[in-house]
Structures are given as C-alpha cells and as structure tokens.
Amino acid sequence: MKEQIEKQIKEVLKNLGINEEINFSVEHPESFVNGDYSTNVAMVCAKKIGKNPRELAENIKLELEKNILKEISKVEVAGAGFINFYLSREFFTESVKQILEKKENWGKNEILNGKKVMVEYTQPNPFKPFHIGHLMSNAIGESISRVVEFSGAKTIRANYQGDVGPHVAKAIYGLKKFGMPDSSLIVSAQAQYIGECYSKGSNLYDTDENAKKEIDEINKKIYDKSDEEINKIYDWGRKVTLDAFEEIYKLLGTKFDYYFFESEMAVIGEKIVKENVPKIFEESDGAIIFHGEKYDPKLHTRVFVNSKGLPTYETKEIGLTLTKFEKENPDISIVTTAIEQAEYMKVVQKAISLMHPDLESRMKHITHGMMRLATGKMSSRKGNVITGESLLRDSMDVVLEKITERDFSDIEKREISEIVGVAALKYSILKSSLGSDIVYDFEKSISFEGDSGPYLQYTAVRANSILEKSKVFNQKNGNDIPVEITNLEKILYQFSEVIELSYQKLEPHHIATYLTLLASAFNTFYANTKILSDENKYMVYHLELVNAFYQTMKNGLYLLGIETPKRM
RNA sequence: GCCCUUGUAGUUCAAUGGAUAGAACGAGGCUCUUCUAAGGCCUUGAUGUAGGUUCGAUUCCUACCAAGGGCACCA
Numbered sequence: 001m002k003e004q005i006e007k008q009i010k011e012v013l014k015n016l017g018i019n020e021e022i023n024f025s026v027e028h029p030e031s032f033v034n035g036d037y038s039t040n041v042a043m044v045c046a047k048k049i050g051k052n053p054r055e056l057a058e059n060i061k062l063e064l065e066k067n068i069l070k071e072i073s074k075v076e077v078a079g080a081g082f083i084n085f086y087l088s089r090e091f092f093t094e095s096v097k098q099i100l101e102k103k104e105n106w107g108k109n110e111i112l113n114g115k116k117v118m119v120e121y122t123q124p125n126p127f128k129p130f131h132i133g134h135l136m137s138n139a140i141g142e143s144i145s146r147v148v149e150f151s152g153a154k155t156i157r158a159n160y161q162g163d164v165g166p167h168v169a170k171a172i173y174g175l176k177k178f179g180m181p182d183s184s185l186i187v188s189a190q191a192q193y194i195g196e197c198y199s200k201g202s203n204l205y206d207t208d209e210n211a212k213k214e215i216d217e218i219n220k221k222i223y224d225k226s227d228e229e230i231n232k233i234y235d236w237g238r239k240v241t242l243d244a245f246e247e248i249y250k251l252l253g254t255k256f257d258y259y260f261f262e263s264e265m266a267v268i269g270e271k272i273v274k275e276n277v278p279k280i281f282e283e284s285d286g287a288i289i290f291h292g293e294k295y296d297p298k299l300h301t302r303v304f305v306n307s308k309g310l311p312t313y314e315t316k317e318i319g320l321t322l323t324k325f326e327k328e329n330p331d332i333s334i335v336t337t338a339i340e341q342a343e344y345m346k347v348v349q350k351a352i353s354l355m356h357p358d359l360e361s362r363m364k365h366i367t368h369g370m371m372r373l374a375t376g377k378m379s380s381r382k383g384n385v386i387t388g389e390s391l392l393r394d395s396m397d398v399v400l401e402k403i404t405e406r407d408f409s410d411i412e413k414r415e416i417s418e419i420v421g422v423a424a425l426k427y428s429i430l431k432s433s434l435g436s437d438i439v440y441d442f443e444k445s446i447s448f449e450g451d452s453g454p455y456l457q458y459t460a461v462r463a464n465s466i467l468e469k470s471k472v473f474n475q476k477n478g479n480d481i482p483v484e485i486t487n488l489e490k491i492l493y494q495f496s497e498v499i500e501l502s503y504q505k506l507e508p509h510h511i512a513t514y515l516t517l518l519a520s521a522f523n524t525f526y527a528n529t530k531i532l533s534d535e536n537k538y539m540v541y542h543l544e545l546v547n548a549f550y551q552t553m554k555n556g557l558y559l560l561g562i563e564t565p566k567r568m
Numbered sequence: 569g570c571c572c573u574u575g576u577a578g579u580u581c582a583a584u585g586g587a588u589a590g591a592a593c594g595a596g597g598c599u600c601u602u603c604u605a606a607g608g609c610c611u612u613g614a615u616g617u618a619g620g621u622u623c624g625a626u627u628c629c630u631a632c633c634a635a636g637g638g639c640a641c642c643a
Contacts, residue, residue, distance in 0.1 A: 029587075030586090030588095031590095040624095080624070262643090285640080286641090287640070288641095300571080301640060304641090305641085307641060308641080310641090312643085313643050339574095339636080341638090342638075343638040367573080431580095431582085432580085436574045436636085437574075437635085437636055439580090444593080445580080447593075449606055449607095450593060451593080454606055457606085463603095465603060466603050468603095469603055510582095513590095516582095520591080524609090526608080530602065530603075532603050
C-alpha cells in the first residue's frame with residue numbers, strides 16, 4: 001500500500017510540474033487521528049519551489065483526489081503541511097481475509113530469498129555456569145534467527161563453546177580438591193556443582209600461590225592430555241555441563257545446527273595467523289600481534305599468540321569465522337554477544353577482512369548490554385551469578401502459583417508454567433533495544449502483567465477461547481460488515497512491515513513493542529464487543545477478525561521465540 | 569588519556585528528522601448475573617547540560633557532565 005501511495009504522489013508531482021528529485025516519506029502517523037498513512041512531501045517540497053507548505057499540500061491533495069486509489073477513503077491536509085490518507089473499510093476487510101489465507105506464513109517476506117544466514121549465539125562455556133548473560137544472548141539470537149527465516153533465508157544456528165582454557169583448569173582443580181558430586185544427582189545439579197568448583201578454584205587461583213601453580217600445571221596437562229585422571233575428569237565434566245545446557249535449550253526452544261568448540265578452532269586459527277606473519281600479523285616481544293590502528297585509528301593492537309606460544313581468543317575467533325565460511329559459506333554471518341566484545345571483534349574482523357576482503361561486508365556483530373546486578377558486575381569467577389536454571393525456575397514458580405487454584409491437571413500446570421515462565425523471561429529481554437545494560441532485579445525485570453510476555457499470551461488465549469466456543473455456537477446470522485473501523489484492524493495489517501523493519505535493523509524489540517500495542521487494541525475490542533451473541537449483527541466478520549488477530553499474535557510470538565499456550 | 573555504547577515520567581522501557589513525546593509498573597478512582605479480571609476505562613507525571621544544522625531535533629553535529637565497556641599476552 002505504501003508503495004502505491006508513493007507512486008501516486010510521484011505522478012502528482014510530475015503533473016504539478018515539480019520535476020526536481022524530492023526525498024519525501026510515507027509513514028504511519030503516531031496517532032490514528034492523523035490517518036493510516038501520512039506524507040511530508042509538501043513540507044519537503046515547499047522550500048525548493050518557494051511556496052507555502054499548506055498551500056502546496058492542498059494542491060497536491062486536489063490532484064491526488066482526481067485519481068484516488070480505491071483503498072483510500074479520504075485525504076486530508078493537517079498540521080504544518082502533512083497530507084494524511086485514511087484507508088477504506090474495503091482495505092481492512094480485505095487485509096483480514098489475506099491474513100486468514102496466509103496463516104502461519106503471514107508476515108513473511110522475500111528480502112533474503114535464496115540466501116543463507118548463520119547466526120551464532122548463547123556461547124556458554126563448559127565447566128562454568130549458564131547465567132543470565134547466556135539467556136540474553138540466546139533469546140536475542142533465537143529471535144533474530146526466526147526473523148531472518150521469515151525474511152526468506154535458510155537459517156543455520158550455531159553455538160560456540162569454550163572447552164579449553166584456564167577456566168577448565170580451575171574447575172578441575174576445584175573438583176579434585178573438594179571431591180566429585182554424587183553421581184545420583186540429576187544432570188543440572190551436577191553441572192551446578194561443577195560451576196561452584198570453578199568459582200572456588202578461581203578464588204584460590206587469585207589468593208593461594210600453591211593453588212595457582214597447580215592450576216597452571218593442570219592447564220598444561222589438559223592441552224597435552226598427559227594425565228589419565230585429569231583426562232577422565234575433563235571428559236566427564238564436559239559432558240555433564242553440555243548435557244545440562246541441552247536441557248536448557250530444550251526449554252528455551254532452541255535447536256542448534258552446529259556446535260563449535262574453542263579447542264578445535266585454536267588449531268585452525270593458529271595456522272592461519274602464522275601463515276600471515278609478517279604480512280598482516282607481526283612478532284613483538286615474543287608474541288604475535290595485530291596492529292589494528294595501522295588500518296583504522298579507532299582500532300587498537302591485540303595479541304593473537306602470546307609469548308608462551310599459546311593462541312588467544314582472537315586467534316580462535318579467526319579459526320571459527322573462517323571455518324563457518326568454509327563449511328556453509330553463508331551470505332551473512334551474524335554473531336550475537338555482550339557489548340564488552342564489541343571493540344575486540346572490530347579488530348578481529350579487520351584482520352579477517354585483510355585476508356579475505358570479500359568477507360568484510362558479510363560479517364555482522366550484534367551486541368547487547370550486560371546484565372548487571374544492583375551490587376555491580378556479575379562474575380562467575382566470584383560466584384555471584386544468577387544461573388539460567390534458577391531464573392527459569394523462579395519464573396515458572398510464579399506462574400505455577402498463579403494457576404494453583406485453576407482446574408488444570410498437574411501435567412497441564414507444568415506445561416503452562418514452562419511456556420509462560422519462559423515467555424516472561426524472554427519478553428523482558430526482548431522488549432527493549434539492544435544498547436543499554438540491564439540492572440537485574442527479578443521483581444522489576446520479570447513481569448507477568450501489563451507490558452509482558454504473559455500479557456501477550458493471555459490475550460491470544462482469550463481470542464482462542466472465543467474461536468473454540470464459536471464452533472458450538474449455533475447462531476448463523478450476523479453477516480453485516482461494520483462501517484466503523486477499530487484500532488485493532490488499523491494495527492493488524494502493519495505486522496509484515498514491522499517484521500521487515502526488525503530484519504533491516506536486526507532488532508527484535510520492534511516486534512515486541514508492536515505485539516503489545518496489538519494486544520492492547522484487541523483487549524479494548526474484547527471489552528467493548530460481545531462477539532458470540534444473537535444480538536451481534538457482525539458476528540461472522542468479528543470472528544474472522546479475532547481469528548486474524550490470533551494468527552498474527554501467534555506468528556509474532558513465534559518470532560520472539562515464545563510459544564502460544566491453548567489455555568492459561 | 570584515546571575509542572565504543574547508553575542517558576526520556578518516581579521506576580522499567582518505546583518513539584525510520586515530523587503533528588499533542590507513547591506504554592507498563594507504582595499511586596488514586598471505576599469495572600466480572602457477560603466469550604479467561606494475567607483484562608478494560610479514567611486521573612497522575614519525563615527528553616542530562618550548553619550550543620549548532622533544519623520549515624521542524626528525543627533522534628543529526630560539536631563541547632561538557634554521568635553510567636557501563638574496550639585499549640598487549642583473560643575470554
């Protein structure tokens with residue numbers, strides 16, 4: 001529709017003898033008082049041709065009305081010189097029909113047709129706890145994966161996990177010192193115990209000389225696999241923590257296609273780095289480094305192989321990136337991490353671009369703010385982390401508490417608490433733009449009312465409830481189409497535009513904001529309209545509208561990685 | 569010191585350079601003999617500071633202030 005209006009405006013400008021290039025826009029006004037679409041063309045134009053903007057707007061309006069699109073019922077000039085378009089009843093009725101035809105495909109576009117996109121997210125480390133930061137990355141990455149899918153691309157989900165390095169040595173030291181967990185414990189409890197051992201080992205590393213020595217020793221032995229006992233603990237601990245992560249992914253609704261491990265990437269990256277000395281990397285003080293500032297004053301120097309000859313994270317990242325392109329050759333490779341890695345990633349990507357100029361525009365790094373505690377930065381080294389499990393459990397417990405009186409079976413109660421608990425958590429992460437830090441406070445951060453995931457689900461459930469009940473409702477009259485147009489209809493058709501925007505900017509929060517607006521409009525409609533009633537002349541159309549809303553909400557929640565329960 | 573990100577109601581967040589800056593929570597009032605009240609309706613209240621560009625700035629530019637992050641062998 002927008003394109004058609006733009007096209008017509010261009011024709012009108014020509015007819016009015018305005019031939020200059022005018023950079024105008026057609027948008028949805030903030031308030032429906034000002035129509036469904038609005039253009040600033042007269043204001044942009046006015047100065048160029050030396051005319052009063054309102055006067056010019058009137059001229060354009062008259063010219064537009066000569067050959068008005070059938071979907072437009074009214075054109076008005078308002079404010080400083082805006083031209084506002086009001087869509088007709090036919091347009092809205094037709095758009096509801098279209099939604100019902102497209103069903104689960106409603107909202108998809110073809111921007112990325114035939115393209116392949118790899119999205120890397122979550123990145124927890126074996127032997128360390130899965131904390132809120134990982135939950136953030138997962139929610140964002142999963143949502144972006146789905147948005148990309150809706151844009152027509154084949155999406156490949158990838159996870160990258162640090163299975164070597166000092167953190168593993170610290171955990172193994174802790175396990176040796178404090179003993180292995182009871183093997184009868186469930187996997188997540190064993191994983192939690194390993195996380196605690198890591199934290200204790202980490203503390204001792206900083207405070208106890210002997211512990212530090214021993215941990216460094218263990219670290220070497222992990223690399224060269226020379227110690228049977230350590231190998232055994234390593235294999236066991238790696239499996240336990242990875243299994244525990246897998247349980248969380250299942251709950252969160254993520255299925256990865258690829259798992260990359262730092263241990264594998266180190267070898268690959270090291271070879272590449274060494275091959276490119278001194279062309280790109282240089283030796284300095286016994287280490288191999290990259291002088292980012294040589295290529296861009298905003299970049300800095302980073303170490304790729306340290307003076308002990310061990311590859312750093314930078315080198316592993318090179319191995320990882322090039323492995324991705326070698327294995328899948330994606331058109332776009334997206335990586336989602338916390339913002340603390342933003343500057344580092346720019347340097348690494350510059351180094352990669354120098355070796356492979358064709359990849360420069362295909363690597364994208366999305367950063368989100370850090371989850372902080374009121375007391376300061378969260379650190380798994382210090383042990384003051386909030387684990388993913390505990391947060392999910394708390395969230396699900398709140399839901400369980402709310403439905404305790406309801407007549408659901410125990411199985412239903414568990415299912416609902418999982419679906420709604422996850423939704424509350426995911427929505428709280430996805431509702432805001434990615435830039436700023438989030439100060440974590442369960443009471444404030446995870447909401448179940450108002451602007452929240454459960455609010456959206458609840459609204460969908462109400463709609464579903466009407467649709468279910470309508471199946472046994474006998475009344476067959478009510479075929480009229482209402483003259484009046486509800487806000488619900490005015491918001492509904494914009495869904496596909498919101499998804500496009502979300503993809504263009506790689507920002508899921510536009511969808512969250514939109515769905516809340518949509519749900520609010522539905523709830524107002526719901527409160528004002530008794531749909532299943534003999535009195536309702538518009539029942540057939542109202543049911544279609546409810547169905548279209550339900551479909552849109554379901555598709556939208558899917559894009560946020562949130563399930564829609566049947567009841568709650 | 570240099571670079572990056574972020575400053576919006578009491579609080580948590582919105583607003584491709586547009587119109588009267590939107591929500592939610594909180595506080596106060598109203599609303600279930602009605603399709604799920606996790607709802608609806610009403611009231612309350614905000615752009616860090618100072619300049620600049622523009623017909624028009626929360627948005628772009630400059631400086632400053634504040635918070636977080638990065639800047640050589642952690643990830």
